[in-house]
Amino acid sequence: MSIRINHENTNINELAFIIDSYDVGAWTPERDGKGKCTQVHIALRARGAESPFVVRIKSRERLDELIQLLKQYGDMVWTPGETSEN
Numbered sequence: 001m002s003i004r005i006n007h008e009n010t011n012i013n014e015l016a017f018i019i020d021s022y023d024v025g026a027w028t029p030e031r032d033g034k035g036k037c038t039q040v041h042i043a044l045r046a047r048g049a050e051s052p053f054v055v056r057i058k059s060r061e062r063l064d065e066l067i068q069l070l071k072q073y074g075d076m077v078w079t080p081g082e083t084s085e086n
Contacts, residue, residue: 017046019047022042022045025040027040039056039058
């Protein structure tokens with residue numbers, strides 16, 4: 001699902017948390033870490049947070065959907081090929 005959020009009358013600083021770093025990895029339920037991987041995890045480390053916020057993606061379809069949405073909204077913010085770290 002995708003929605004455009006209008007933050008016009010909202011203090012964005014109260015809604016957003018600053019991501020200092022993130023990691024992406026494949027996850028397996030096997031304790032030894034050697035079994036078949038079944039999920040993609042995205043660990044977001046927010047400024048001031050003690051533990052990371054982890055997004056677990058459990059299907060290829062959801063992963064592809066997320067990638068396409070990130071590209072779609074990224075193109076609304078930056079022109080294709082533009083780089084910015086603002």
